[in-house]
């Protein structure tokens with residue numbers, strides 16, 4: 406069970422008011438989440454008590470930072486069921502996916518090979534692969550989604566071939582919010598000798614994700630979508646793949662030696678992929694975010710969000726002229742439109758009631774044919790949201806007054 410009332414006290418942003426003086430209702434959690442005080446304090450600790458670079462200094466202060474980086478790496482590894490050396494700190498999901506595409510895809514793909522994606526993917530899981538296709542001659546193919554916009558494992562069987570080398574899909578897509586059966590997708594992918602890249606940006610913050618159980622080859626996620634700071638994220642990779650692939654970025658800290666003839670001896674993973682000074686305050690904050698999520702419990706978070714989602718759907722269904730695109734989503738992502746109202750206008754109207762939602766294409770620009778619209782309004786929930794906040798949204802939608810009513814019958 407989640408004690409939302411008490412939890413909310415931990416988040417300074419949840420006590421905020423909007424410019425118009427409304428209590429803030431934050432329903433844009435798929436974009437980024439609010440941070441508890443413990444995360445803010447952890448970042449602050451790095452700046453006010455423990456500033457030094459990592460893996461470079463021979464003094465106590467630097468050693469403290471090294472120890473913390475190591476500890477947070479271990480926390481992340483335990484959080485996703487990985488080994489410590491399989492966890493690479495990146496700037497976020499986009500960076501992690503680019504590292505896979507360029508470090509693995511560019512090195513190993515060739516003309517005739519296939520990369521399988523879906524139309525529901527975020528730009529960060531599409532555009533790097535477009536570039537790899539252009540550079541290597543590999544072909545991009547799309548696994549068909551079902552009528553509701555969900556990826557079913559059987560659909561993968563219809564398009565995968567012996568030429569498929571990479572399947573790259575989100576565990577939870579950021580507009581449709583369906584939870585994909587990654588375990589089954591991994592099984593099919595591996596039967597064909599391909600690798601599975603799992604975009605965990607919208608799953609890792611909301612449910613228990615265990616890479617060993619899923620058997621995905623790579624997993625990417627962002628700290629800022631799971632209570633952590635911006636500019637920190639994770640790339641998980643099976644160690645044998647990390648050993649084979651190239652770093653996208655190289656420089657200080659990722660090598661044992663190099664010479665004037667251009668010979669480089671890279672360090673083993675994870676160091677091989679962490680050139681340059683890392684976002685150390687971000688790593689401190691990420692550790693605190695994981696502690697906080699563990700304290701609440703990922704299963705509790707998933708369960709609570711499902712309950713809040715069902716509550717919101719039951720209320721939203723009563724609103725005349727509201728189109729719900731993903732009523733059966735398994736997570737807290739609800740995508741809607743008010744008939745005849747431009748999504749940006751709807752979001753601006755809700756903003757005037759202190760409600761933050763996202764409007765537009767949400768970086769999933771291939772979805773427009775399936776949704777038959779280029780823009781939607783996305784309401785995305787997290788475990789600190791309440792039924793009362795959902796009621797505020799419902800009231801605002803029902804009382805569109807001069808604005809939204811103008812379009813109703």
Ligand SMILES: Cc1ncc(COP(=O)(O)O)c(C=O)c1O
Pocket residue numbers: 435436497498499500527529530575577578579604606607627
């Ligand atoms: C499914 C999905 N993948 C990737 C990303 C990119 O994440 P980031 O902006 O943190 O790199 C997002 C962000 O919204 C997302 O929802």
